[in-house]
Amino acid sequence: xxxxxxxxxxxxxxxTDAIVNAANTSxxxxxxxxxxxxxxxxxxxxxxxxxxxxxxxxxxxxxxxYKLKAKFVIHTPGPIWRGGKWDEESLLANCxxxxxxxxxxxxxxxxxxxxxxxxxxxxxxxxxAEIAVREIMSYLEVHxxxxxVVMVCFDDDTKLAYQNALEQYQKAHT
Ligand code: APR
Numbered sequence: 816x817x818x819x820x821x822x823x824x825x826x827x828x829x830x831t832d833a834i835v836n837a838a839n840t841s842x843x844x845x846x847x848x849x850x851x852x853x854x855x856x857x858x859x860x861x862x863x864x865x866x867x868x869x870x871x872x873x874x875x876x877x878x879x880x881y882k883l884k885a886k887f888v889i890h891t892p893g894p895i896w897r898g899g900k901w902d903e904e905s906l907l908a909n910c911x912x913x914x915x916x917x918x919x920x921x922x923x924x925x926x927x928x929x930x931x932x933x934x935x936x937x938x939x940x941x942x943x944a945e946i947a948v949r950e951i952m953s954y955l956e957v958h959x960x961x962x963x964v965v966m967v968c969f970d971d972d973t974k975l976a977y978q979n980a981l982e983q984y985q986k987a988h989t
Contacts (some may be wrong), residue, residue, distance in 0.1 A: 832923040834885040
């Protein structure tokens, strides 16, 4: 489905209406993609985040994009991988569903995701990619208003994992 693409790059450069931040529950910034987004957006992003009162794992909250090209940032804390028996898979699925639902509520038509939870939170990237691709593709099938979703991978291994997951999904759904 050409409405979903996988690229290698830096999500702060994405020209989509919104970019998704792999945040933590405080929403007060951090390292990884969270740190990159806050650095690129500027201090006003943190100031707005401070008014949000945090965010539960798997839920999503939206702010402006400030100095970013993207008009909006959707912040969603992914689950920390604890071995797979602590609801991690469904919480990660919730991150994608809730981010896409919030995007639609704000009439956002194009959105870029990072590989949520597969860095500091150590979620196995192959499993995370399967979950992300399944949630994105199934959402797009029933929600025409979202025109384009881009998965922005920071390195080759991650990009390969998402490409493999998309191939498996397409094989199973043609
Ligand atoms: N653009 C796109 N992807 C990026 C970027 C970037 N600029 N920087 C890092 N990434 C990738 C990582 O390589 C990884 O594949 O984002 C993915 C998610 O990694 P993390 O940023 O570590 O996020 P996560 O695993 O969800 O952990 C979240 O880390 O930064 C803190 O505050 C954050 O506590 C939270 C935790």
